[in-house]
Amino acid sequence: MSILKVDGLGIAFGGIRALDDVSFAVPRGMIFSIIGPNGAGKTTLFNLISGVYRTADGTIAVDGLDVTGLRPATLASLGLSRTFQNLQLFTRMTVLENAMTGRHRHETRAILGHLVRSPATRAQERRSRELAMACLARVGLDGEAGRLAGALPYGAMKRLEIARALATEPRLLLLDEPAAGCNAAETEEIDRLLVEIAASGITIVLIEHDMKLVMGISNRVLVLVEGRVLTEGEPHAVARDPRVIEAYLGRDAAHRLAEAPSYA
Numbered sequence: 001m002s003i004l005k006v007d008g009l010g011i012a013f014g015g016i017r018a019l020d021d022v023s024f025a026v027p028r029g030m031i032f033s034i035i036g037p038n039g040a041g042k043t044t045l046f047n048l049i050s051g052v053y054r055t056a057d058g059t060i061a062v063d064g065l066d067v068t069g070l071r072p073a074t075l076a077s078l079g080l081s082r083t084f085q086n087l088q089l090f091t092r093m094t095v096l097e098n099a100m101t102g103r104h105r106h107e108t109r110a111i112l113g114h115l116v117r118s119p120a121t122r123a124q125e126r127r128s129r130e131l132a133m134a135c136l137a138r139v140g141l142d143g144e145a146g147r148l149a150g151a152l153p154y155g156a157m158k159r160l161e162i163a164r165a166l167a168t169e170p171r172l173l174l175l176d177e178p179a180a181g182c183n184a185a186e187t188e189e190i191d192r193l194l195v196e197i198a199a200s201g202i203t204i205v206l207i208e209h210d211m212k213l214v215m216g217i218s219n220r221v222l223v224l225v226e227g228r229v230l231t232e233g234e235p236h237a238v239a240r241d242p243r244v245i246e247a248y249l250g251r252d253a254a255h256r257l258a259e260a261p262s263y264a
């Protein structure tokens with residue numbers, strides 16, 4: 001069974017269809033990438049799947065359970081976690097505190113317990129701290145736990161966002177451009193990290209502009225253009241598809257490329 005199944009998803013903003021009849025399924029344990037030119041609807045798709053927007057048309061199922069229209073917090077409790085295109089860190093909190101914010105859905109809301117710091121509350125805090133530290137270790141940031149998040153280099157901040165998402169103990173991780181703004185070395189680190197996360201059994205759905213990253217680590221790639229699915233398949237087949245080349249480079253450039261002599 002697919003861990004994520006999207007059927008006939010659509011939404012319009014002020015009469016303009018940002019997404020139209022989008023359907024796909026993501027098998028468990030994969031790195032599944034969503035690519036497409038600017039404005040194709042990639043972030044809108046994530047916003048629908050993660051409950052930020054309520055869907056107008058279509059259905060979304062996680063592990064066979066219909067989750068259409070559920071709120072982000074409910075989806076998180078079902079094991080779906082996401083990161084955003086722009087950094088959403090608390091820059092004046094420490095790296096560890098940021099990672100611990102991912103633990104909140106696992107903590108009880110017993111206010112009295114927190115006020116008097118009962119043994120149960122203290123045990124819960126200890127467990128959250130240990131788990132958050134383990135997530136920092138996974139992304140190579142355990143040595144920076146006490147540092148202010150805002151003082152980290154950019155690539156480390158992007159990894160901290162992934163650690164915070166991991167701290168929710170997800171089954172399905174939606175990552176919106178995890179390497180955006182990173183240099184080549186930072187991108188490579190994130191690349192390695194995503195492969196490790198997927199190997200540990202967490203399914204990753206990725207929006208990414210960095211084609212090298214997409215081609216290097218994805219099991220499958222879905223191409224969105226103007227709110228619709230253009231094609232879906234294995235990364236190298238997708239990269240060679242003339243319709244994909246045209247969508248990215250424009251018709252003229254695609255023709256010039258097709259007519260150019262091959263030296264291979």
Ligand SMILES: Nc1ncnc2c1ncn2[C@@H]1O[C@H](COP(=O)(O)OP(=O)(O)OP(=O)(O)O)[C@@H](O)[C@H]1O
Nearest residue numbers: 013014017018036037038039040041042043044045
């Ligand atoms: N809240 C909104 N209100 C109005 N229009 C929106 C809203 N969100 C997205 N859109 C429009 O929907 C379309 C798809 O936008 P979206 O941000 O999903 O594309 P994208 O593929 O993620 O683009 P990019 O690669 O530039 O991030 C665009 O035309 C955008 O202007």
